[in-house]
Amino acid sequence: MNSQNEMSLTFESRSSGESFARSAVASFITYLDPTVSEINDIKTAVSEAVTNCVVHAYRDTIGKIYLNVKIFDQNMVEIKIRDKGCGMENIKQAMEPLYTTAPEDERSGLGFTLMQSFTDSVKVRSKIGKGTTVILKKRLSPRV
Amino acid sequence: MKYDFKNNVLTVYLSGEIDHHGARKIREETDSLIQQNKPVLLNMDFSDVGFSDSSGIGLIMGRYRLMSLYGGKTKVINIPERLRYVMNLSGLSSLHITDK
């Protein structure tokens, strides 16, 4: 399926990139006239995925985060967040509510739970030592 | 960060956007206020928070643990709806720290 519109950004895994990334995605989709609640759902999910790159994937180092947003027919928004960081061994376990490998950092283990609660689908691919890709999809309600 | 302390109750007024980047400063300021004042109750007021991701939950749970060490209680006022939803989902609402 061809996308109607697309944007990509590459930025370093500094914590200041968290607000930059969620605002950039929110600005990009503004022309689709999303509701305030849809914008906040998407900002929350993007913030979680990008924070995971900063906190987990590139823990103690700085690497690149690759963000790609595509718009498909019927206001379907697809957001890809990719890193070339440490990867994870067990994706299913990582996605369980309250599971975290960074409790000392006051991570709550609810990042994936938030992504799943506020988008239509969350797909994760990961390979130890290679990195992780998170794909978020959300269909915006039809506008009249 | 705005706060007030009276009758052994510490209230911190959070504002703006809460994420991993901003949470650290809030955590440090709140913890030093807790350690100085040893309140019996900590109120975390989210009324002026426009956005929070799960870092807000980490912030709440961390302060809840610190307050418990001193035998104090924690209450969250006007928690953002997404955080409340996820706290309910994950069973954290059984701690009864949110106002709704």
Ligand SMILES: Nc1ncnc2c1ncn2[C@@H]1O[C@H](COP(=O)(O)OP(=O)(O)O)[C@@H](O)[C@H]1O
């Ligand atoms: N991009 C990533 N690279 C490596 N590990 C990750 C990544 N994203 C998530 N994880 C792992 O999955 C766990 C759960 O993530 P999440 O639900 O966001 O909770 P939290 O970030 O609070 O730990 C993390 O603790 C970490 O071990």
Ligand SMILES: [Mg+2]
């Ligand atoms: Mg996370």
